[in-house]
Amino acid sequence: xxxxxxxSHGQINTDLxxxxxxxxxxxxxxxxxxxxxxxxxxxxxxxxxxxxxGISGIRWPVYWGxxxxxxxxxxxxxxxxxxxxxILRLVDAGWRRPVTRCAEVITVFAxxxxxxxxxxxxxxxxxxxxxxxxxxxxxxxxxFRSPLVWDFFAINTYLTGSVLFLFLPMIxxxxxxxxxxxxxxxxxxxxxxxxxxGTPKQWHRLESAMAIMAxxxxxxxxxxxxxxxxxxxxxxxxxxxxxxxxxxxxxxxxFSGIAGLLIAMAILRRVLHLERYxxxxxxxxxxxxxxxxxxxxxxxVFNERLVTYYGNEPSEMxxxxxxxxxxxxxxxxxxxxxxxxxxxxxxxxxxxxxxTGCVIASLGVIVGMWLExxxxxxxxxxxxxxxxxYGIYRPQPVEIIIAGATFAAMALLYxxxxxxxxxxxxxxxxxGDHQPPDGSHPVAEKRSLREVEG
Amino acid sequence: MKAVYxxxxxxxxxxxxxxxxxxxxxxxxxxxxxxxxxxxxxEFGHRDKATWMWWIACGGALIGMASALGLAWLTExxxxxDVGGLPIFAWWPNLIIxxxxxMLGAIVATVVTLVLTARLGRGSDIYDAEVSxxxxxxxxxxxxxxxxxxxxxxxxxxxxxxxKKI
Amino acid sequence: xxxxxxxDLDRCDxxxxxxxxxxxxxxxxxxxADQASRGRAKHWIRVERYWEGEFPDVRLKFRPVMCQHxxxxxxxxxxxxxxxxxxxDGLNAQVYNRCIGTRYCANACPYNVRFFDxxxxxxxxxxxxxxxxxxxxxxxxxxxxxxxxxxRIKATTIQAKAEDRPxxxxxxxxxxxxxxxxxxxVFGDLDDPExxxxxxxxxxxxxxxxxxxxxxxxxxxxxxxx
Numbered sequence: 001x002x003x004x005x006x007x008s009h010g011q012i013n014t015d016l017x018x019x020x021x022x023x024x025x026x027x028x029x030x031x032x033x034x035x036x037x038x039x040x041x042x043x044x045x046x047x048x049x050x051x052x053x054g055i056s057g058i059r060w061p062v063y064w065g066x067x068x069x070x071x072x073x074x075x076x077x078x079x080x081x082x083x084x085x086x087i088l089r090l091v092d093a094g095w096r097r098p099v100t101r102c103a104e105v106i107t108v109f110a111x112x113x114x115x116x117x118x119x120x121x122x123x124x125x126x127x128x129x130x131x132x133x134x135x136x137x138x139x140x141x142x143x144f145r146s147p148l149v150w151d152f153f154a155i156n157t158y159l160t161g162s163v164l165f166l167f168l169p170m171i172x173x174x175x176x177x178x179x180x181x182x183x184x185x186x187x188x189x190x191x192x193x194x195x196x197x198g199t200p201k202q203w204h205r206l207e208s209a210m211a212i213m214a215x216x217x218x219x220x221x222x223x224x225x226x227x228x229x230x231x232x233x234x235x236x237x238x239x240x241x242x243x244x245x246x247x248x249x250x251x252x253x254x255f256s257g258i259a260g261l262l263i264a265m266a267i268l269r270r271v272l273h274l275e276r277y278x279x280x281x282x283x284x285x286x287x288x289x290x291x292x293x294x295x296x297x298x299x300x301v302f303n304e305r306l307v308t309y310y311g312n313e314p315s316e317m318x319x320x321x322x323x324x325x326x327x328x329x330x331x332x333x334x335x336x337x338x339x340x341x342x343x344x345x346x347x348x349x350x351x352x353x354x355x356t357g358c359v360i361a362s363l364g365v366i367v368g369m370w371l372e373x374x375x376x377x378x379x380x381x382x383x384x385x386x387x388x389x390y391g392i393y394r395p396q397p398v399e400i401i402i403a404g405a406t407f408a409a410m411a412l413l414y415x416x417x418x419x420x421x422x423x424x425x426x427x428x429x430x431x432g433d434h435q436p437p438d439g440s441h442p443v444a445e446k447r448s449l450r451e452v453e454g
Numbered sequence: 455m456k457a458v459y460x461x462x463x464x465x466x467x468x469x470x471x472x473x474x475x476x477x478x479x480x481x482x483x484x485x486x487x488x489x490x491x492x493x494x495x496x497e498f499g500h501r502d503k504a505t506w507m508w509w510i511a512c513g514g515a516l517i518g519m520a521s522a523l524g525l526a527w528l529t530e531x532x533x534x535x536d537v538g539g540l541p542i543f544a545w546w547p548n549l550i551i552x553x554x555x556x557m558l559g560a561i562v563a564t565v566v567t568l569v570l571t572a573r574l575g576r577g578s579d580i581y582d583a584e585v586s587x588x589x590x591x592x593x594x595x596x597x598x599x600x601x602x603x604x605x606x607x608x609x610x611x612x613x614x615x616x617x618k619k620i
Numbered sequence: 621x622x623x624x625x626x627x628d629l630d631r632c633d634x635x636x637x638x639x640x641x642x643x644x645x646x647x648x649x650x651x652x653a654d655q656a657s658r659g660r661a662k663h664w665i666r667v668e669r670y671w672e673g674e675f676p677d678v679r680l681k682f683r684p685v686m687c688q689h690x691x692x693x694x695x696x697x698x699x700x701x702x703x704x705x706x707x708x709d710g711l712n713a714q715v716y717n718r719c720i721g722t723r724y725c726a727n728a729c730p731y732n733v734r735f736f737d738x739x740x741x742x743x744x745x746x747x748x749x750x751x752x753x754x755x756x757x758x759x760x761x762x763x764x765x766x767x768x769x770x771x772r773i774k775a776t777t778i779q780a781k782a783e784d785r786p787x788x789x790x791x792x793x794x795x796x797x798x799x800x801x802x803x804x805x806v807f808g809d810l811d812d813p814e815x816x817x818x819x820x821x822x823x824x825x826x827x828x829x830x831x832x833x834x835x836x837x838x839x840x841x842x843x844x845x846x
Contacts, residue, residue: 009588052760053721054738059659061732063723123721123736123761130701130720133525140702140718141529145540145547148700148722153554161561168568176490179583194574197581201502202572203492208507209568213561216511220557227550235728236694236833381727385830386685388668389732391659430588431491536706537696539836547697 007276009430013176016422016429019272020177027419034412041405044398045120053123057396061389062381066399067121068231069373070406073256074114075155075228076249076369080257081107081162082221084286086214095285097432098277101425102268103261104166109413110260111159113406118151120402147230154220154227161217168209171196172427225253237380238315239308248300252369255293255339259365262286264414266359268423277424280355287358290365291347298340315385322379327392331371338368457580458602459486459593460609460617465496467612468590472498474608478601480594486580488591498592510567511560518559522552580620589616622710623768624810624838625797626820627684630845631804634682636667641799642686645769647755649741662735664766665796681844684805686796687712687733687766688829688837695725695734703763710810710838711768719762726763730833734765768807769794789815810838 007015048055058065084103088096119128131152133141142149174193178186196202229249232240242248262283269278308316323332342364346352382391395403417423462468468487475485482501493499526548534542568574579595594605610617642648642665651660665686672679689712696704696712703718704725714734726734740760743751751757754771758764773792780787789808797805808817820826821840828837 013587052739053736054655054660054760058723058736058738060661060735061659061726063726063736118722121722123723123763124719124759127720130718133529138718139533141533143535143537143697143700143702144526144530144551145537145544145697146700146724147698148724150547150550150554152700153551157554157558157561160558164561164565168565171574172490176586179586194569196574198488198490198585199502200487200489200492200499202574203489203499204503205505205507205568205572207492208505209564212508212511212564216557216560216564220554223550223553223557231724234698235724236730236835237727384732385730385833386668386732388666388670388685427491535702536708537699537702537704538694538706539692540697 011276012426012429013180015274015276016424016426017177017180019418020420020422021181023419027415030415031412034408034415037405037408038412041402041409044401044405048398049125055396056399057394059391059393061384061391062378062393064121064377064381065393066374066395066403067117068377069370070403071114071117071121072228072231072249072373073370074110074117074406074410075225076253076256076373077260078107078110078114078158078162078257079221079225079250079253080110080261081105081166082217083254083257084261085165086217086221089210089214090218094432095282097428098274098424099261099265099282099286100428101166101169101421101423102265104162105414105417105423106257106260106264107162108159108166109410109417110257111155111162112413113409115155115159118148118155147227147234150227150230154224158217158220158224161213161220165210165213165217168206168213169425169428170421171206172198173422173425176426177422222250225250232376237384238313238319239304239380240376242304242307244300244304244307248304251293251296251300252372255290255297256365256369258286258290258293259362259369262290262358262362263366266355268418269355272418272423274424277429283355283358284353287347287353287361290343290358290361294340294343294347294365301340315383319380319383322383323375328375328379332375335368335371335375338364338366339372340368342368455597455599455602456620457486457593457595458597458605458609458617458619459580459582459591460615461582461584461589461591462612462616463589463614465493465499465590467614468493468592469496469498470612471592471609471615474611475592475594475605478604478608480601480605484594486591486593486595488581488585490585490588493590505571507564507567507571511564514563515556515560517563518555518557519552521559522555523548525555526551582618584616621708622810622838623689623773624710624808624817624821624840625686625768625794626806626817626823626826626840626842628802628804628806628820628842629681629683630825630842631802632667632682632684632800633802634667634669634680635801637799637801638665638684638796638805639663639667641795642766644750645752645755645795646767647741647751647757648764649743651739655738660738662737662764664733664735664764683841684796685731685733685829686839687768688731688835688839689768690838691836692834694728694730694833694835698724698728700724709773711770711773712765713770714763714765714767716756716758716762716764721761721763723763730830730835734763737762737764 081103084096085100119125122128131142131149171193174189175196175198178189178193181189226246226249229245233242233245265278268274308320322328343361346357346361378393382393460471462471472485487498527543530543580593582591585591592609597605606617609615646664648662648664665684668683668685670681672681689710693706693712696706700722701718701720703715705713707713721736723736726736737758737760741757772794776792777787789812792807794807797807806817806820808815810818810821812818820842823842825842826840827843829841
């Protein structure tokens with residue numbers, strides 16, 4: 001437990017509103033640098049559309065590469081918010097309070113970035129709107145039997161739900177900012193606060209809405225990454241047609257999401273001086289969760305590979321050895337180290353479960369999970385059934401720039417968000433002091449007039 | 455007079471104020487309470503808890519489910535296209551779209567209900583910016599002239615009260 | 621009407637006349653040596669060549685592979701826009717106008733017979749005069765593959781209907797079957813038990829490519845005997 005004393009209400013307001021009300025030159029420098037990288041990626045994508053898809057490394061028969069890897073990776077990262085925010089809210093874990101909004105923000109932005117990739121990787125992206133079911137003059141609708149259409153519905157549902165899940169608890173905080181600001185800023189936040197006054201009725205409605213959303217968003221999150229895994233398991237490709245893909249991907253998503261959250265929290269704590277709010281115990285708790293997910297990831301990988309190995313089917317074993325022993329072995333073993341060995345060692349030993357330790361383990365997981373997505377896609381596609389049609393994928397600059405710039409885009413969106421909204425939910429942090437005494441049935445303090453008058 | 459209210463530093467005082475207002479003959483409906491957090495540890499924070507929101511969310515879910523099934527059925531039957539030998543209306547794949555739109559229906563219904571029942575977006579009757587600093591506001595809107603003195607007495611009695619009239 | 625093909629591997633000598641004819645008939649552009657080495661060539665029919673054994677007991681085997689027009693085509697359910705679907709006469713159709721280029725169909729195809737247009741096609745003059753007006757040009761970003769020369773199928777069936785007579789066996793020849801000097805490729809109606817392709821499909825030498833995948837291809841390969 002932390003020795004830092006609990007801050008007063010006024011101090012909470014000051015600390016958490018400081019990023020909104022004060023801006024230094026460092027903010028603009030960071031935005032310019034990150035923005036520059038994002039613009040470079042945009043130019044890369046435009047050049048891909050202009051010069052033709054051939055400037056990428058995609059080839060026969062490896063038709064999916066860095067773009068789909070990034071897609072699955074970012075959708076995976078987006079599962080951070082749901083787990084921390086919704087599940088911990090449902091089990092009433094108090095330690096979630098300073099962490100929920102950080103997590104929910106990651107979800108929304110990671111989803112937005114991930115959802116760009118189904119458009120970026122299209123041969124004709126200007127026709128992406130055909131995935132939306134609308135009565136077209138061609139009298140044709142999307143193919144609801146296709147996993148890509150399931151993707152469309154799932155990601156949109158999850159994005160809508162996550163944005164609302166993020167926005168609803170921000171309303172009381174927007175009201176606080178509204179009250180503290182003047183001029184144009186005040187008008188903007190008045191609009192965002194949608195007339196919030198803080199009556200008990202409003203609080204109860206908000207809490208009911210949050211509870212329903214928390215219950216609804218968890219199955220949606222599970223379904224989203226399961227459906228993303230169906231993009232692979234629905235095709236008869238060696239080592240893709242595995243029934244384990246659904247749970248495997250969901251576990252991997254939660255795993256990478258927690259890692260992303262830990263890194264974001266560590267950076268925020270340092271840059272915004274939130275030492276009083278993000279305590280080492282928060283990192284330790286999340287670190288334990290990271291350890292559990294690492295074990296779960298190892299369990300799923302073991303399951304998948306043992307069954308393949310035992311089945312000894314020629315085309316599957318060819319891909320199996322390709323990752324484990326042959327050309328992809330360096331990437332494969334790096335992945336195992338980053339996803340399994342490193343988190344187990346660092347998170348498993350109490351002495352290493354510090355904030356720095358959590359960040360190192362999380363960075364390893366981020367690298368490992370990206371590699372895992374890549375190693376699912378590329379080795380299998382390059383080595384299907386007919387040996388004459390095997391192929392080797394070599395990523396080209398346009399793909400590397402776009403895939404790499406997504407990290408800059410995430411950072412940029414986060415930096416801009418932190419400037420506009422308090423990154424720790426002010427009212428939720430304070431509301432932790434006003435819980436009903438025994439948590440289950442509120443034994444509310446109620447006095448009669450005679451008691452009051454003494 | 456538009457309203458008479460007082461700001462209290464904590465829940466104890468606010469609860470006393472509410473009790474005194476009741477004694478002065480004011481209905482629950484006419485008492486306005488505002489706070490910067492949900493005050494669950496006092497009785498006054500428990501009003502207006504009952505809500506239809508859960509039922510409406512279920513209703514929204516049903517509408518979403520019906521829309522998805524309708525969409526899939528109508529579009530797949532209007533132009534039956536053979537893909538890979540699968541049935542034209544295949545249950546297993548269509549259940550996925552159905553699930554997603556069901557959840558979307560529940561989510562959207564919840565948010566719409568929140569906005570409407572919490573009367574978000576409407577202009578406020580009264581509000582004091584000091585509520586954001588942690589004060590709890592208890593007061594009466596549009597009191598009758600004769601009752602004002604009694605209300606003032608009730609509101610100023612608890613410790614730490616700051617009376618205001620607008 | 622269920623179109624199918626039989627490929628006699630005993631007759632095939634790997635000359636690749638079928639590949640050339642297919643390019644000519646279907647307006648398939650060549651991509652140049654550099655792009656071909658990067659795997660961008662679009663050979664709707666290709667001659668797979670396998671070397672077996674060690675020198676001096678080396679054997680060379682040829683196998684022409686084109687779209688198998690599978691009954692349970694894995695490429696069809698995964699297309700989000702119905703660009704890849706099955707027609708009533710047993711063809712796997714690729715509708716270029718619906719394709720948005722997700723390339724899922726190509727990944728799902730176990731035979732790797734689907735090709736992506738990486739660039740807009742171009743023909744050096746005067747080769748542009750050789751283009752077949754019956755076949756549409758595909759722009760960058762769409763998938764394309766063997767169609768069993770559907771333009772020839774349609775032309776003949778429409779003509780036969782106008783003349784109020786059935787289509788005779790052997791009347792429709794896709795470009796590859798027409799060009800093959802050894803007559804190794806036989807095309808016809810599998811629903812007609814007396815057609816040449818049906819009889820060859822029933823041969824004891826006959827087998828399907830990757831039959832255990834359950835795709836139910838419409839192409840039968842007659843194994844080499846010598």
